Amino acid sequence: MTAEPTQDDITREIQEKQREAAERGIPSRHPSRDFAPYRSSILRHPTHELVKTDPEEIERTTPAFGHIDVDPYESDLTIQHPGEPLGERIIVEGRVVDGDGRPVRNQLIEIWQANASGRYIHKRDQHPAPLDPNFTGVGRALTGDDGSYRFVTIKPGPYPWGNHRNAWRPAHIHFSLFGNAFTERLVTQMYFPGDPLFALDPIYQSIPDQAARDRLISTYDHNLSVPEWALGYRWDIVLTGATATWMEDEHADH
Numbered sequence: 123m124t125a126e127p128t129q130d131d132i133t134r135e136i137q138e139k140q141r142e143a144a145e146r147g148i149p150s151r152h153p154s155r156d157f158a159p160y161r162s163s164i165l166r167h168p169t170h171e172l173v174k175t176d177p178e179e180i181e182r183t184t185p186a187f188g189h190i191d192v193d194p195y196e197s198d199l200t201i202q203h204p205g206e207p208l209g210e211r212i213i214v215e216g217r218v219v220d221g222d223g224r225p226v227r228n229q230l231i232e233i234w235q236a237n238a239s240g241r242y243i244h245k246r247d248q249h250p251a252p253l254d255p256n257f258t259g260v261g262r263a264l265t266g267d268d269g270s271y272r273f274v275t276i277k278p279g280p281y282p283w284g285n286h287r288n289a290w291r292p293a294h295i296h297f298s299l300f301g302n303a304f305t306e307r308l309v310t311q312m313y314f315p316g317d318p319l320f321a322l323d324p325i326y327q328s329i330p331d332q333a334a335r336d337r338l339i340s341t342y343d344h345n346l347s348v349p350e351w352a353l354g355y356r357w358d359i360v361l362t363g364a365t366a367t368w369m370e371d372e373h374a375d376h
């Protein structure tokens with residue numbers, strides 16, 4: 123049995139992969155599906171050609187949503203329980219746009235995240251950090267006519283995961299964009315500026331292009347902060363074009 127890899131092993135592997143990508147020339151914003159430093163990607167990346175399906179046939183059985191299904195209160199993750207959640211209250215605001223900067227309207231955005239202690243309400247998350255009875259960590263919103271969205275939530279904590287010894291994910295919020303049909307759904311992660319774990323994280327580092335990695339990091343926006351109440355972070359999502367936001371493959375779960 124081989125010894126559990128250390129952070130140094132993983133960091134070395136990340137650097138090797140990035141050197142290889144740089145040598146290939148054109149930087150890609152898409153990680154390879156089997157990025158070895160992210161261990162579970164080796165086990166679950168597709169090994170067969172994708173199955174082509176008739177999009178109309180899929181529409182007969184997949185979920186749909188309408189305007190009335192999304193309550194504006196669902197975008198505030200701090201008011202879902204009788205008490206206030208613990209942690210740093212934040213506002214996350216931005217726009218969903220296409221590659222030409224045109225707004226993507228009426229778009230269902232779903233988010234999920236760990237609480238301030240870095241703990242998810244999920245049976246597989248058993249690390250010894252407290253759950254918060256006043257925080258579920260799930261919200262959703264529809265974009266407005268200008269493509270804008272806004273969430274009020276708690277800044278998530280970093281959390282350990284089993285990729286290697288002493289592996290910690292940088293603090294992040296998962297984002298899903300529903301698209302116009304279920305087959306168009308896109309999933310990605312938003313990070314916070316200045317996180318010391320970026321260089322060590324094989325998921326974040328699986329994206330070969332530094333500029334594409336940077337686009338996943340929100341910006342602190344003092345004009346978005348509300349006095350005596352919350353700090354504001356701004357994060358725009360670009361769906362297409364050369365500066366598109368990276369989207370993960372559908373089986374990722376960290």
Ligand SMILES: [Fe+2]
Pocket residue numbers: 236294296375376
């Ligand atoms: Fe996560």
